[in-house]
Amino acid sequence: MEPTPQSTPSGTVDPIHCPACGRFAGARARCPHCGTRMPRRMSLRLFRGAAILLATVGLGLLYAMVRAREIPLVRVDDVAETMNFAYVRVAGQVHRNARVFRSGGRIEGLRFTLDDGTGAIDIRVRGRQAEVLEREGRIPRAGDRVELAGSLQVTADAVSMWLQDAGALHIDRETPAPPPPADPSDVSDVSDPSDAPDRPVPLATLADIDTGTVVEIEAEVVHVRAPPAGSNAPWRVVLQDGSGAAVPLVFWDELAQRLADRMPAPGQRLRLRARRDEYRGTIQLRLLRADDLRPAGGAPAP
Amino acid sequence: MTAFLLVLGSAVLGAAASSLLSLLPALHVFNVMGGLILGLLALNEAGVVLPPEVVLPAMTGLVVGWSMLNTIPSILLGAPDESAMFTVLPGQKYLMMGRGYEGVMLTGVGGLAGVFFLVFVVGPLAPRYLPLARTVLGPHLHWMLWVIITFILMSEWPRGGTHGASGWARFADAWRSLGAGLLTFLLSGFLGFIVLYRSPVAVEMAFQNIMPAFVGLFAVPWCLFNVLSATEPPPQVRTASLELSGDVILRATAAGGLGGGFAAFFPVVTGGVGGLLAGHATAQRDERVFILSQGASKLVYYVGALMLFFVPGLGLRRGGAAWMLQAFYTPRTRYDYLMVLGATAVAGAVAFLLLSPLTRLTLGLIRRTNYRAVSIAALGIIVAVVAALTGASGLFVMAVGAGIGSLPVLFGSRRLNALGILLLPMACNLSGFGPDVARWLRLI
Structure with a gap:
C-alpha cells in the first residue's frame, strides 16, 4: 500500500520526515530507515538555472528592445x-x-x-x-x-x-560656424561674444511668454528687499516699466555678491536679461548672471 | 493658526495612511508616492491646487510612518525593502523563537531614536554644517563611491569550500557564492545603465523609471521564495517590556544615525549600504544594539534624505521622495524646513504609537491566514502597482530584475550586490565617464 505523506497543520507536505515510519529522513530521496520513497522535492539547482536564464536572457532581450526602440520626439x-x-x-x-x-x-x-x-x-x-x-x-x-x-x-x-x-x-546650418577661438580667455562665466541683446519686452507681456524663456527687460526699480539674515530666501527687486506691470526680479546671495556696487537701487532704470519663472503661481524674473544686469542706456558690465 | 493646523493634520494623516502600507508587505512607500503624485497632477488639472502646508507634511508623514511601520512586514512577513535586509536575519530569528513582537518593537524603538536624532541633532546643525560638508566632499564623491563599491564586493565571504574533496571542486564550491555576488553586481549594473539611460518605460511615466527594476530586484524574490519555502512561524508571545537600557539605545542610535546619515547625505548610497558600513564601523556585537541601530539607520536614511531637500542653503536632492517632489516644489526658506521638521516629529510620534497595535493586528492575521497566501497576495499587489504605473514594459523590467535579484538568494551571496543597479552607473557618472560607457553600450 502506498504510504500517505505526513501533513503539517497548514496542510503542506512535511518534506523531512518519512511519511511511513515518521522518522527523520532529511533531504534524502528515500527514507534511510524503512526505504520508503520521500515526497518529491524540487532541486534547488533547477531554480538556480532558471534564475540565471531569466537574468541573462531577459537582460539581453531588454537591451535589444531598448536599442530597437526609437527615441521619442517630444514637443x-x-x-x-x-x-x-x-x-x-x-x-x-x-x-x-x-x-x-x-x-x-x-x-x-x-x-x-x-x-x-x-x-x-x-x-x-x-x-x-x-x-x-x-x-x-x-x-x-x-x-x-x-x-x-x-x-x-x-x-x-x-x-x-x-x-x-x-x-x-x-x-x-546654412553657413559654416566660425573656427573656435585660438586662445580661450580664462574668464569664468563668459558668454559668446556675438551674443547680442534683443529688444526689451514689456513686463505686461510676460504672461504670454513661456516659463523658462530668457527675456530682455528695460524697467525701473520700485523696491529692493534683501533676504533676512541666515535665510535662504532670494533678493527681491520689484521692477516696473511703461506697460504699468510690476514684476519681481529674484536672485540669490551668490549673485548679489558678484553684483557688489552694481546692486540695484530704487528709482534706478535697468536693462537686464532674465529668465521668466513662476513661484507659487506668480510670475517672476530670475537673474542668472551678474553681467546680465546693467544701467539702462549704459554699456554692458565688464 | 490655520497653517499650523493644516500641517499638524496632514502630518498625522500621512503617518496614519502609512499604517495601511505596513499591512501590505513588499509595497514600497515610493511606489505609493508615485501614485499620489499622479493624483495630485490630476487634481491640478481639475483646478484644485493643494497648498504646500498640506502636501509636504502629508508626504513627510507618509515617509516617516512607513520607515517606522514597515518593520512589521519586514520581520513578521519576511518582506523587507532594500534598507531592511540586515534587520531581517536577526528579526526573523526573533520571529522563529516566538518573539516577533519584541523584534518589531526593538526596531521601532530604534526608529523613534532616529526621529529624535533627526529633529534634535541634525535639525539644528544641518543648515550650518551640511552646506560646508557638501562643498568639502563634493569633489571627492566619485572616488569615495568606488571605495564603497570595492568594500561591498571584497567584504563578501565564501560560504563553501570547507568540506568535500580538495581541488577544483572545492575551489568552485568556495567561489560559487562569491561568483554569484559579482555576477549579480555586474548584471544589475548593466540593468542600471539600461533603465537610467534608455528606459523602456513610457516617457510620460519616466519619473518611475527605476521603480520596476527595484521591485524586481528586492521585493519579488522575497515573495517568490516565501511562497516556495512556506515557513510556518511558531505562536508568538507579546511582552509588556523590552530588554533595553539607556546605554543600549544610545550606542544603537549613534551607530544607526551614522550609517543612515551617511546614506542620506551621500549620493546613491542607500540605507542598506549605510547599515553595512555602520555595522562594520561601530562593530556592535550586541544583537539588541544591532536591531535597534538598523531601525534607526533605516529611518534616518529615508527621512533624512527627504529632509536634506529642505535644508536652507543646501538644496540637496537625495532619495526617491526628494527626486519626485522636486518636479512640484522648490523649497526656499526656513519656513519649509521647519514645517518638514515639525511634520517629522509629529509623524514619528504617531507612527510609534501605531506600531504596537498594528503588530498585534498583523500577528493575529498571521495566525488566521496561511503565510503562503499572504505572500501570494503581496506579490499580486506589487505586480498590480508596477503594471498600473509603468505598463507592460515595466513588468518586463521587473521580471528581469527578479531574475537577477533571485541569484543572491539562491546562491547564498549578499542581496546588497543587487544595488549595482545604482552604484555602477552613478559611480561612472560621478567619475565623468558614465555617458562614454552608455555610448559604448550604444544606449545613447
Missing part, C-alpha cells in the same frame, strides 16, 4: 512633471548664440535655448561634451535648426534638458 509644451529623467528628442530653432562657460581656459559647460514652436527649453551641456562641440565647430548659434537627444530635468521652477552625448546633437 516642448507636452513636457510634464512626470517626464522627469525621460530620455527624449527635441527639435527646433536656436534664436540666440549658446553661452559658453569657461574657467581657467577650459570649457566648463554651455547652454542654449531651443524653441520648437510650442515652447522653449533650456539645453545644457557639461564640460567634456561641450569641448567636443567646440572642437568640431558645432556650438549652436542664432539661426541654427537643431535636433538633439538628451535627458529631461523637470523641477518646479524650470524644465531643462541635458545633452549627454555630443554626437546626439545635429545642426542644420
